Amino acid sequence: MRQQTKVRASVVVLASKAKKPSPIANDHFLSNIVYPLFSAFLGFPLVSGVPVRTTANLRALVKYEVNPPPGRSPKALYIIEQRVNTLIVGILITLSVFIGDVLQYIPVATLYGLFLYLGLFCLKGMQLIVFLRVVLTRRKYWGEWALLDGLPNRQVVVFTLIWLLELTVLLVLLIFSEFPVLLPVAACLPFVLLLAGILRRFAMPRWKWIAPYLERVIA
Structure with missing residues (x-):
């Protein structure tokens, strides 16, 4: 929850740089009212009140300067903050429940390596x-x-x-x-x-x- 709060705070700071047609009020309506209702009645795993689930996902959506001046950190130019990201993640999580027979053919070592990579990648910026x-x-x-x-x-x-x-x-x-x-x-x-x-x-x-x-x- 604390991590999600940090992500939400980061998105709010960059709200003025978001590249999207709809106002941010629509985002709050979707994430705090519509998605929780889907979760409650259909069991759909859209329970997050933030547009992205991790800081790594947030960094992937934020576009920075390619060549910042020497001695200064790259400046955030804009953020591609969208609900499609959350929707796709929710669909994939739901599908994973029904394709357990297929997932069992994935080597355990591969999963360990994937999770280790994701864990180490998410440490950056914490x-x-x-x-x-x-x-x-x-x-x-x-x-x-x-x-x-x-x-x-x-x-x-x-x-x-x-x-x-x-x-x-x-x-x-x-x-x-x-x-x-x-x-x-x-x-x-x-x-x-x-x-x-x-x-x-x-x-x-x-x-x-x-x-x-x-x-x-x-x-």
């Missing part, structure tokens, strides 16, 4: 990966990341450690879920996610040391 790179980079090279403009070094390290701690806890719980003896511990996963949301909403804004940078770093 804030955690950016902050990990920043921690290992001298501050004079931070200019390529607009997100870090005016952000002190110590706060960057603290945000990175918080994310790594949350990720470690989630990974440990997922590993525990593979062992029947530890299933009761793994059942705490939803509560850990709920606790993370509570800390983000109520506790972290009260921490005056990082509160001024919270909205900019953790949208």
Whole structure:
């Protein structure tokens, strides 16, 4: 959900550059009213309230400058933000339910390689990966990341450690879920996610040391 919120925020920022005939209000009507009704009554897997499902999909739809000036990141020229993308993905997901006999002929190693590639590709541009790179980079090279403009070094390290701690806890719980003896511990996963949301909403804004940078770093 947090990832989808980030994607939706990115699309809203680029809404004025969208190449489409219909106004953005129609998009909200389709994604928040029509598609959920299809999902509820027909079981069609169009449950997302955003035009694209991943940041990788978003980057594929955004067109950047081919030759940006030296020292400046490529500027987003326009975004091809369309519902056809979501519709095709939903149809393919639905068809995958009925062609299980065909999918079983795909080698497992091929699927592992595909999922590994998609996972690694989607890491590009994620804030955690950016902050990990920043921690290992001298501050004079931070200019390529607009997100870090005016952000002190110590706060960057603290945000990175918080994310790594949350990720470690989630990974440990997922590993525990593979062992029947530890299933009761793994059942705490939803509560850990709920606790993370509570800390983000109520506790972290009260921490005056990082509160001024919270909205900019953790949208």
